Amino acid sequence: MSHFRPVSSTATEDERKAVRRQKLRFLFNMHDTDNDGKITLDEYRTVVEELLSKSGTIETEVVVSIADAAMLEVASTNVPHMGPDEFYEGITFEHFEQILKDLEMESKMHIRFLDVNTATMHCGKLTS
Numbered sequence: 453m454s455h456f457r458p459v460s461s462t463a464t465e466d467e468r469k470a471v472r473r474q475k476l477r478f479l480f481n482m483h484d485t486d487n488d489g490k491i492t493l494d495e496y497r498t499v500v501e502e503l504l505s506k507s508g509t510i511e512t513e514v515v516v517s518i519a520d521a522a523m524l525e526v527a528s529t530n531v532p533h534m535g536p537d538e539f540y541e542g543i544t545f546e547h548f549e550q551i552l553k554d555l556e557m558e559s560k561m562h563i564r565f566l567d568v569n570t571a572t573m574h575c576g577k578l579t580s
Contacts (some may be wrong), residue, residue: 472557473549480548490542493523526551 463560481498487578488514500519504510527540530547 475557476549476552477545480545490544491548492542493520493540495542496523516518533537 459468463471480491481487483495485495485498486492497519498518500522501512501515504515504518523540523543526543527548529551530540530543
């Protein structure tokens with residue numbers, strides 16, 4: 453859960469960057485299921501399928517098409533001169549960082565935790 457802690461208001465710019473990088477690494481590792489340092493098309497398809505197909509309203513073929521199109525877009529951005537018969541090995545962490553460079557992590561990926569003493573006090577009031 454520490455990946456979801458908000459950055460301290462007293463954190464330096466370097467500390468903020470380090471926290472952002474840790475959060476991005478956490479997200480990257482959720483996709484890189486075989487821990488080989490790359491998010492492959494198959495890994496990305498699995499994540500997209502888990503996110504979109506569980507509702508039952510999207511067919512598996514559509515999910516695969518969405519994942520394939522997104523990966524093709526990433527490939528064309530990361531390897532702009534890739535030939536039609538070349539194989540895109542996957543998204544590296546550096547590519548992942550670049551893709552998400554404009555994502556504001558603090559507002560998108562944090563959970564405010566209660567102070568342990570406050571939580572204990574509230575729990576005590578409920579049980580007494």
